[in-house]
Amino acid sequence: MSSTSESNTAPRYLVTSALPYANGPIHFGHIAGAYLPADIFVRFLRLKKANVIYICGTDEYGAAITLNARKEGISPKELTDKYHRVIVGLFEKMQVEFDNFSRTTWPRHIENTQRIFLDLLKNGYVLEKTSQQQFCTHCNMFLPDRYIVGTCYNCGHEQARGDECPACGTWIDPLKLINPSCKMCGRAGLEVRETRHWYLDLPKLSPKLKEWLGEKTWWKKNVLNFIQNMIDQGLDARPITRDLDWGVPVPLEGAEGKVLYVWFDAPIGYLSSTMEWSEKRGEPNLWQDYWYNSECRMVHFIGKDNIPFHTIVWPGVLMGQDQPLILPYDVPANEFYNLEGAKFNTSTGWYIDVEDFFSKYQSDSIRYCIARNAPENSDSEFAWRDFQAKHNGELADIYGNLAARTFKFIHRYFDGRIPAAAEPTALDRETLAKMAEFPERVGHLLLDYRVREAAQEFMNLARLGNRYIDSSEPWKTRKTDPEQCGSSLRIACRLLAELAVLSYPFIPQSGTALWRQLRLDGTPQNQSWDDAAEIELPQDHPIGEAEIMFNKLTDEQIEAEIEALKARSAAQTGASTESHDAKSIEIPPIKATITYDEFAKLDMRVGEILAGENVPKSNKLLRLEIDLGCEKRQILAGIAQFYTPDQLVGRKVIVLANLAPRKLMGMESQGMLLAASLDSDLAALTIDNDRWATLPNGSPVS
RNA sequence: GGCGGAGUAGCUCAGUUGGUCAGAGCAGGGGAAUCAUAAUCCUCGUGUCGGGGGUUCAAAUCCCUCCUCCGCUACCA
Numbered sequence: 001m002s003s004t005s006e007s008n009t010a011p012r013y014l015v016t017s018a019l020p021y022a023n024g025p026i027h028f029g030h031i032a033g034a035y036l037p038a039d040i041f042v043r044f045l046r047l048k049k050a051n052v053i054y055i056c057g058t059d060e061y062g063a064a065i066t067l068n069a070r071k072e073g074i075s076p077k078e079l080t081d082k083y084h085r086v087i088v089g090l091f092e093k094m095q096v097e098f099d100n101f102s103r104t105t106w107p108r109h110i111e112n113t114q115r116i117f118l119d120l121l122k123n124g125y126v127l128e129k130t131s132q133q134q135f136c137t138h139c140n141m142f143l144p145d146r147y148i149v150g151t152c153y154n155c156g157h158e159q160a161r162g163d164e165c166p167a168c169g170t171w172i173d174p175l176k177l178i179n180p181s182c183k184m185c186g187r188a189g190l191e192v193r194e195t196r197h198w199y200l201d202l203p204k205l206s207p208k209l210k211e212w213l214g215e216k217t218w219w220k221k222n223v224l225n226f227i228q229n230m231i232d233q234g235l236d237a238r239p240i241t242r243d244l245d246w247g248v249p250v251p252l253e254g255a256e257g258k259v260l261y262v263w264f265d266a267p268i269g270y271l272s273s274t275m276e277w278s279e280k281r282g283e284p285n286l287w288q289d290y291w292y293n294s295e296c297r298m299v300h301f302i303g304k305d306n307i308p309f310h311t312i313v314w315p316g317v318l319m320g321q322d323q324p325l326i327l328p329y330d331v332p333a334n335e336f337y338n339l340e341g342a343k344f345n346t347s348t349g350w351y352i353d354v355e356d357f358f359s360k361y362q363s364d365s366i367r368y369c370i371a372r373n374a375p376e377n378s379d380s381e382f383a384w385r386d387f388q389a390k391h392n393g394e395l396a397d398i399y400g401n402l403a404a405r406t407f408k409f410i411h412r413y414f415d416g417r418i419p420a421a422a423e424p425t426a427l428d429r430e431t432l433a434k435m436a437e438f439p440e441r442v443g444h445l446l447l448d449y450r451v452r453e454a455a456q457e458f459m460n461l462a463r464l465g466n467r468y469i470d471s472s473e474p475w476k477t478r479k480t481d482p483e484q485c486g487s488s489l490r491i492a493c494r495l496l497a498e499l500a501v502l503s504y505p506f507i508p509q510s511g512t513a514l515w516r517q518l519r520l521d522g523t524p525q526n527q528s529w530d531d532a533a534e535i536e537l538p539q540d541h542p543i544g545e546a547e548i549m550f551n552k553l554t555d556e557q558i559e560a561e562i563e564a565l566k567a568r569s570a571a572q573t574g575a576s577t578e579s580h581d582a583k584s585i586e587i588p589p590i591k592a593t594i595t596y597d598e599f600a601k602l603d604m605r606v607g608e609i610l611a612g613e614n615v616p617k618s619n620k621l622l623r624l625e626i627d628l629g630c631e632k633r634q635i636l637a638g639i640a641q642f643y644t645p646d647q648l649v650g651r652k653v654i655v656l657a658n659l660a661p662r663k664l665m666g667m668e669s670q671g672m673l674l675a676a677s678l679d680s681d682l683a684a685l686t687i688d689n690d691r692w693a694t695l696p697n698g699s700p701v702s
Numbered sequence: 703g704g705c706g707g708a709g710u711a712g713c714u715c716a717g718u719u720g721g722u723c724a725g726a727g728c729a730g731g732g733g734a735a736u737c738a739u740a741a742u743c744c745u746c747g748u749g750u751c752g753g754g755g756g757u758u759c760a761a762a763u764c765c766c767u768c769c770u771c772c773g774c775u776a777c778c779a
Contacts, residue, residue: 019779021779023779059779061779062778062779063778063779064778064779065779133777144777144778145777145778147778161778162777174777222706222707225705225706225707226705226706226774230705230775230776233704233705235776236776238776238777239777242777261777261779262779263776263779266779304773304774305774305776305779306779307774307776308776309776309779312776313776335707335773336773373714373715377707378707378708378772378773379707379708379772379773380714380715383714386714386728389714389727389728389729392739393727393728394727396739396741397739397741397742398741398742400739400741401738401739401741401742402738402741402742403738404737404738404739404741405737405738405739405741405742406737406738407738408737408738409737409738412737413737452715453716456726456727463742463743466741466742466743467742467743467744469737469738469742469743470734470735470742470743470744471743473735473737474737475735475736475737476735478737489737546738548739549739550739551739552739
């Protein structure tokens with residue numbers, strides 16, 4: 001590719017995206033945070049004639065992978081092979097193009113990781129400590145904190161995790177948890193065993209880090225705020241090894257069964273992947289032109305969950321090792337991208353099937369939709385309605401239609417050839433002057449990682465084109481002043497050529513399609529961003545047939561997608577319950593005994609559901625009106641994933657009537673609908689046999 | 703619990719260091735035009751800038767306080 005084309009003026013860039021964890025497919029949330037912004041940035045830099053390489057790969061170690069592999073009955077290697085392929089396939093569909101996409105199981109990556117570990121140890125940045133940890137004799141492994149469940153010693157909640165109690169919010173010391181059990185096998189009787197681990201001495205690196213971070217005045221504010229806080233609170237030594245058999249082995253005598261943590265080796269993957277790229281190119285030392293080059297700007301695109309690793313731990317690791325490796329130049333972290341109001345979640349069916357998606361839609365549509373609403377400063381989300389609006393209203397109507405009206409006109413009245421230029425009118429001059437401003441304006445925004453504004457701005461160039469054609473009215477001048485008419489269309493074509501280049505980083509297929517219709521040499525990628533407004537079109541140059549680049553998405557189609565998403569979510573939530581039997585779900589133990597008096601405080605009544613509706617913007621809540629005989633109540637029940645309002649109206653249910661009211665989603669809930677639930681399944685307590693149905697509303701339950 | 707973010711027109715959101723900052727896009731009303739995927743272009747906003755208090759000649763923008771929502775909390779990757 002053109003990635004190494006020499007240029008003395010433009011800076012050299014090493015761009016990375018967070019290594020996706022090869023534990024499952026990635027989704028649009030990942031794409032929006034770490035990949036699409038980086039891909040756009042890289043394509044743009046290439047047009048700016050910068051020397052840039054774009055590096056990534058799958059992250060393939062860690063406990064989660066061994067657990068999932070065990071669940072699927074395959075080896076960790078087989079699991080990561082599978083998801084490596086899946087992830088590569090997705091990037092191809094998204095048109096995210098890396099210079100190299102490696103894997104952390106690549107042998108030289110293991111060498112790199114071990115060497116860096118040994119450097120850190122030798123230089124005194126790694127401490128050895130023994131500690132007590134919970135060990136599950138059945139699973140034969142030390143348990144990560146989140147895989148330990150027990151009773152909270154602070155509030156008595158039975159389902160406290162080893163890291164935090166969901167009820168009272170206390171930070172849990174897993175060793176103090178009462179009746180701890182293993183979340184994986186469900187068994188109690190954990191043993192506390194002593195284990196030896198190595199820790200990265202962040203307190204020792206802290207002064208260097210502080211000084212280094214102090215210079216990063218150009219970093220995004222959300223990133224700086226976050227880490228400033230963390231540093232101010234003081235850094236703790238962090239364990240970088242763990243007891244596991246799937247990972248980079250600790251290269252020391254007596255350290256059998258210990259591997260380096262995935263977060264330790266994953267960023268080193270950037271280095272390893274660059275080396276692999278070098279090797280593949282047959283220039284084994286080429287990577288040093290980047291990693292040993294203090295003029296090279298290393299930019300890490302990540303999601304916000306990765307900020308501590310990339311701004312503190314990883315730079316600390318780089319500082320403490322012996323090679324002259326460069327430190328990150330910038331870490332433009334993005335926030336999260338959700339789906340229709342909730343987080344992407346594969347296990348509950350709240351996701352978009354990528355295979356299915358790309359069988360119906362173009363990558364440019366989703367790229368543009370995400371770019372226009374990228375989670376730069378706060379979380380944002382994908383919504384089908386918004387997707388339709390962006391696709392139809394902007395890509396098809398403004399961008400695609402500009403090309404169509406221009407090209408068709410030329411074919412119809414100018415024999416499909418670029419007309420001659422005439423003496424420019426005032427309007428021409430004004431338009432050309434505005435066109436000339438776009439490369440710098442859009443480019444400036446991109447260098448600032450303001451993708452959403454940049455996308456809006458390139459679309460404004462298309463708007464300028466539409467306005468120009470409307471104002472110059474070639475359908476009139478065709479009869480009154482053919483020369484002027486031709487000249488107008490020529491300018492419109494020049495604008496389209498510019499648009500092809502400026503839109504290329506965002507929507508590469510469409511940019512290329514425009515270029516092709518203009519029958520210009522090469523591709524937009526070979527052009528110069530700065531000169532995009534100056535592209536010359538020879539007189540009589542034949543252009544291609546006008547293509548429809550974006551077909552409209554119908555309301556029915558979009559409705560169907562929304563329905564399908566909801567249906568799958570409901571089905572998958574149901575499906576997971578069917579598998580309960582097979583998977584030996586833990587039945588929670590019986591709670592502590594209470595007295596009759598305590599029980600008698602509860603006032604439960606029979607109530608009839610009079611009406612129900614979904615609570616706007618909530619996935620879980622239904623607003624129900626319930627007749628309790630003596631009065632009517634509004635109750636918000638978290639059962640929307642299990643019942644539609646229709647299924648409930650007319651049913652008799654049991655309501656806890658003297659529960660203190662509570663506000664949910666801005667509405668007051670005056671009581672609680674009783675329901676049985678386990679895991680993620682739920683069934684409301686209804687009364688529908690003949691005898692019970694005759695009981696009046698408001699009958700007490702005891 | 704700690705930290706952080708957000709609350710601005712019906713919807714999605716912009717608003718650098720306080721003074722044309724009360725805005726853009728969409729939706730909606732009106733109009734022009736007809737080359738084009740019924741696409742385009744022009745035009746129209748009486749919004750307590752979450753509530754309250756304060757600083758100031760001047761605050762959406764600074765300070766205090768309250769309310770609501772959300773995220774993160776690095777030993778889960």
